[in-house]
Amino acid sequence: MALLLTGGTGFIGSHTAVEFIQAGLETVIADDLSNSTADVVDRIETITGVRPAFVCADMCDAEAVEAIFSQYDIEGVIHFAGFKAVGESVEKPVEYYRNNLLSTLTLLDAMRRHGCKVFVFSSSATVYGENNPIPYVETMQTGDCTNPYGWSKFMNEQILMDAAKADPSLSVSLLRYFNPIGAHESGLLGDDPSGIPNNLMPYITRVAKGELPHLNVYGNDYPTVDGTGVRDYIHVVDLAKGHLAAYQYAKDHAGTEVFNLGSGKGTSVLQLVETFKRVNNIDVPYVIAPRRAGDIAEFYADATKAEEVLHWHTEKTVEDMCRDSWNWEMKG
DSSP: OEEEEETTTSHHHHHHHHHHHHTTOOEEEEEOOSSSOTHHHHHHHHHHSOOOEEEEOOTTOHHHHHHHHHHSOEEEEEEOOSOOOHHHHHHOHHHHHHHHHHHHHHHHHHHHHHTOOEEEEEEEGGGGTTTSOSSBOTTSOOOOOSSHHHHHHHHHHHHHHHHHHHOTTOEEEEEEEOEEEOOOTTSSOOOOOSSSOSSHHHHHHHHHTTSSSOEEEEOSOSSSSSSSOEEOEEEHHHHHHHHHHHHHHHTTOOEEEEEEESOSOOEEHHHHHHHHHHHHTOOOOEEEEOOOTTOOSBOOBOOHHIIIIIOOOOOOOHHHHHHHHHHHHHHO
16 A cells, blocks of 8 residues: 655655655655656655655646556555645636646546545645634635635635545545745755745745845735744644644544644744844845735744644744755755
């Protein structure tokens, strides 16, 4: 019996693969390598001593997905594969809806044909929209999203909840997480997007390295501690462990459960930049730029449910995130 990690050579997927393999679980990675590289599999093997099976495939391709389920005895799916840049989703909504929804539907079809009953979904805090009070709690109403990326996550959650309602033996975990940053402490895995990064931390590290001239801080007039956006940053290794905890729970509990995976604390963009500079003793020049479409002032998690039900909580600090991110950048 094996677990299928879609998008498994990506930032979060690769770290989750490490945690699953180290827990003794057979792991199959599927990724189309559109925003990652195949050498990630080598790095996972170096860290764990085990080489996971790897299939280069697009999860929207029904024939390719069927081939994976036919070749391997898949007992659970952890679904990371999807487009994830908020700003880009505003510019390319059709591409985001097609990719993010069709991949989920294709996987559910294959699971039904092969009797696979566990689905752990990589969702997002963006489903809470901008009108809920902070911190976000799983019982809050979702929707009223501010961008197509968020709506695609909201729609995927609805699809999965409906699938679980129709099939009482299906177990669905919806993991709403916040802003994953950091890297594996070995320096072998980290966030390595193609082209100019859309996410904050890899942009910071490339500016610090001199590959980019400065960091753009999008907006300094939000109603926050210093005017810049406040987010709930979570170390990617903590997040990966959260997926392992969710899978271990889901395989013994049918139905749908929703969990926030976050630290429960907010950190502003400038606070993160200043921490990075202090921890790594390096300068990060930045300029204030206009707000980005679809961004909101702040959000952070109430992760009480994950701690009580999954016995999971974050362990690493913002300092750890900054130190590990720079270590990855220097070794990568």
